[in-house]
Amino acid sequence: MHTDSDRSVSSSNPIHRADRLGIEYCSVDQSGLGSSAVKAMVLISGILSSSTRLTQARSKWVLTKSRLAASSRASRFRSSTSPNHHGVLMRRILGLFFLSSAILSSAIGLVACELGDQPAVTSAPPPPPAVGVAPVVEREITPQMEFVGRVEAIDAVDLVARVNGFLTERSFEEGARVEAGDLLFRIEREPFEANVVARRADVERATATLTNARLQRERIEPLIERGGATRAQLDAAVAAEQEARAARDAAQAALQRAEIELSYTEIHAPFDGRIGRVSFAEGAVVGPDSGSLARLVRIDPVFVNIPVNDRTMLAVRRMREDAEFLPYVRLADDSMLEEPGRFEFFDPEVDQTTDTVRVRASFDNASEVLLPGQFVTVVAKAAQPEMAMVVPQIAVQQDQAGRLVLVVTADNEVQLARVELGARVDTDWVVTSGLQVGQHVIVEGVQKARPGMRVQPSPATLYDEG
Numbered sequence: 373m374h375t376d377s378d379r380s381v382s383s384s385n386p387i388h389r390a391d392r393l394g395i396e397y398c399s400v401d402q403s404g405l406g407s408s409a410v411k412a413m414v415l416i417s418g419i420l421s422s423s424t425r426l427t428q429a430r431s432k433w434v435l436t437k438s439r440l441a442a443s444s445r446a447s448r449f450r451s452s453t454s455p456n457h458h459g460v461l462m463r464r465i466l467g468l469f470f471l472s473s474a475i476l477s478s479a480i481g482l483v484a485c486e487l488g489d490q491p492a493v494t495s496a497p498p499p500p501p502a503v504g505v506a507p508v509v510e511r512e513i514t515p516q517m518e519f520v521g522r523v524e525a526i527d528a529v530d531l532v533a534r535v536n537g538f539l540t541e542r543s544f545e546e547g548a549r550v551e552a553g554d555l556l557f558r559i560e561r562e563p564f565e566a567n568v569v570a571r572r573a574d575v576e577r578a579t580a581t582l583t584n585a586r587l588q589r590e591r592i593e594p595l596i597e598r599g600g601a602t603r604a605q606l607d608a609a610v611a612a613e614q615e616a617r618a619a620r621d622a623a624q625a626a627l628q629r630a631e632i633e634l635s636y637t638e639i640h641a642p643f644d645g646r647i648g649r650v651s652f653a654e655g656a657v658v659g660p661d662s663g664s665l666a667r668l669v670r671i672d673p674v675f676v677n678i679p680v681n682d683r684t685m686l687a688v689r690r691m692r693e694d695a696e697f698l699p700y701v702r703l704a705d706d707s708m709l710e711e712p713g714r715f716e717f718f719d720p721e722v723d724q725t726t727d728t729v730r731v732r733a734s735f736d737n738a739s740e741v742l743l744p745g746q747f748v749t750v751v752a753k754a755a756q757p758e759m760a761m762v763v764p765q766i767a768v769q770q771d772q773a774g775r776l777v778l779v780v781t782a783d784n785e786v787q788l789a790r791v792e793l794g795a796r797v798d799t800d801w802v803v804t805s806g807l808q809v810g811q812h813v814i815v816e817g818v819q820k821a822r823p824g825m826r827v828q829p830s831p832a833t834l835y836d837e838g
Contacts, residue, residue, distance in 0.1 A: 386814070500825070504816025504832030505780050508807050510761045513797045516753040517687065517704075521678040521733075525744040527643055527670035533559060534636040536659035539652055546649050550641045557665055558640040559658065564634040571627035573587070578620035585613035645670040646740070669744055672737040676701065676713070678750055679728035696756075699733040702749040703741065711736055712753075762800035767813040770794070777807070778814040778821050780829045788823040 533539075542557035544550055589609040595601035641647075648667040652658055658665065676699070698712040716731035733750060735742065742748065767777050768791070779787045791806030806815075814821050815832050 384431065393713070433521065500784070500828045501813045501820040502828045502830060503780070503815060503818070503821055505812040505829040506764050506767065506775050506815045506832050508761060508763055508803070508809055508811045508813060510759055510809050511758045512804065513760050513762065513800075514753050514757045515760075515795055515802075516797065517684070517795065519678045519680060519684070519731075519750045519752070521676040521748055521750045523742045523744050523746040523748060524675040524677050525671060526673060526675055529642060529668050530664035530745065531556060531639055531666050531668060532660065532664055533557070533639070533662055534659040534660055535559060535564065535633050536657070537563070537637065539654055539656050539658050539665075542650060542654055544647055546666075547646065549646050550644070552641055552643045554641045555638055556641055556647070556668075559637040559639075561634060561637045564637055566632065567605075568627065568630040568634050571623065571630040574623035574626050578616065578623040582613065582616035582620045585609070585616040589613050599827075612724060639665070639702045641668060642673075643668070643670055664730075671740055671743065673734050674737045674742050674744065675749060676733050676735060676742075676750055678731040678733065679723075680731055681728055682722070685729045685731075697752045697754055699735075700751045700753060701735055701742065702751055708751075709735065709741070760794070760797075760802045761807065761809055762797065763791075763803055763807065763813055764815050765796070765799055765801055767815045767818075768801055776821070778818060779807070780812045780814060780827060784826050784829060786821045786823050786825055786827055789813075 403736065418802055537559040539557060540560050543555045543557070548558065589606070589612075592601045592606045592609045596603065596606055645668045648669065650666045652665055697715075699715060700712050701709045703709070713733045714737035715731065715733050717730075719730040763777060769776050769778075773790070775791055775793060777789050777791055779789045781787055787807050789811075792804045794802035794804045796802070812829065814827075814829075815828075821827055
């Protein structure tokens, strides 16, 4: 119990009032009366009230000081003003300050008491990350290898004029398909026909001379036996006959050349194919030095030249030893030609400029889909399929040590498995070692999984069921 003297002391001393106030609040907190929010509001209200009083007292003290400084009767004011008056005012200000500090300390202690009574909150461990897995399966595949090749025409010629003359006729449409023997160009024939006539006359003249020489020889030969002619006359007749024969042969050769030149005035297709753009219009003067009149290309069948490096060449040879491989063509739109081709040529030496070996395959091209100069993808497939163990390509990772996959065990633990891979088939890799059929590899959420941790696996749909 508090005595009257205690009450007078506590009421006059702000610090004792603050301590009593804090004790009372702690008592309320321990008894369970009221809430923390109400207590905090009461304490904060006390702080604000004390702060207001302190501000008012300070303002009063400043105003008093100003008045003392402004008064011309400062000495009389000091004499009439008791020192106790200033001391009481300062004690009031300090009391309000200590009271505010005590109330704030009590509020902090009250909140600490409330927080100390609450149980500690512990966070639950996060669940294992969810990942998508796919099984390691064995399925029927067709071993294959892919190469990039360029289409090449089996036959391609530049049509040129072999004689000089005016181009009088063009017998085709540019880009049309022509057959072997079709007339393509005609050069003026008249000068060459006239030359043939002249050379034919020379042959006739030489033939007549030869006939005369032969008759002369035949007349002299019987006279030699009767002494009517000398041996010298017979020798001259034989020589004249031989000379006439030689002249006739030369005339015949000239006639033949004239006929050949006449034939050069007509240009025919040497083989079946498709003809390109014409370089000269009708009426132009053309000749051997004029260049190509047009280009004729045979595009059915066609060749595809495939440059391969040494390593790939060895792989191809080994694959051909194990099974028969046929080449297929994949076009730019990923469509495949239905009919396979056939390998026809393997270069016996390596090209030193490109360090590659040239392989040639031929393909039927009746639809004329393949054009010379075109780049295509050649897929070499085995004639017979085989069974192999495969994993999805997205499950395979690679580091400095090689290729690897993340395997999920029966107790949902992640394990690292090193694998050796074979050929790539569609969206899968052929696995030659490192895995077993039935194991599950991570294909989705790989970045969230680490070897040794546990995960929540769920099937990932990568294969068509059935």
